[in-house]
Amino acid sequence: MKNLLLPLFLLFAAVALFTEGCYYDNEAELHPEKYLEQSCDTTITMSFANQIKPILDSYCSTGNSSCHNSNSSSNVPLNTYEGVKSQVDNGRLLSSITWDGNASFMPKNSSTKINDCYQARIRIWIESGAPNN
Numbered sequence: 001m002k003n004l005l006l007p008l009f010l011l012f013a014a015v016a017l018f019t020e021g022c023y024y025d026n027e028a029e030l031h032p033e034k035y036l037e038q039s040c041d042t043t044i045t046m047s048f049a050n051q052i053k054p055i056l057d058s059y060c061s062t063g064n065s066s067c068h069n070s071n072s073s074s075n076v077p078l079n080t081y082e083g084v085k086s087q088v089d090n091g092r093l094l095s096s097i098t099w100d101g102n103a104s105f106m107p108k109n110s111s112t113k114i115n116d117c118y119q120a121r122i123r124i125w126i127e128s129g130a131p132n133n
Contacts, residue, residue, distance in 0.1 A: 040117030046125035047133045048081055055118045056084065059097075059107050081132045088130045094123060 046052060060078045076092075077083035087093035095103035097114045107114070114122075125131075 042120050052125050059114050
């Protein structure tokens with residue numbers, strides 16, 4: 001039995017070494033939010049169609065079966081410019097994504113806010129009058 005322990009231990013150690021040693025992940029692919037700040041351009045003219053709507057589509061689930069579309073029970077449709085503009089005008093859009101306490105925190109049931117880059121883009125768009133462009 002003693003003669004088998006050393007080879008079994010060496011075999012186990014070799015398997016553990018090779019399976020752990022070959023593992024590789026690209027951090028930028030695993031955690032893109034860490035790298036957004038490096039590529040966040042807020043100097044461009046913010047466009048509802050090109051910058052703001054994609055953010056809302058991604059974070060607010062404005063597709064066909066989601067939280068903030070025209071058919072949802074939330075009464076806060078964010079899938080149209082008019083719906084978004086009404087939330088801009090009453091101050092709830094920015095408040096909900098910055099978690100300032102004046103509106104429900106969004107995204108709902110999330111432990112993290114929309115990232116700083118996207119918050120900045122939405123804020124710039126709102127400060128420029130929230131145009132339908």
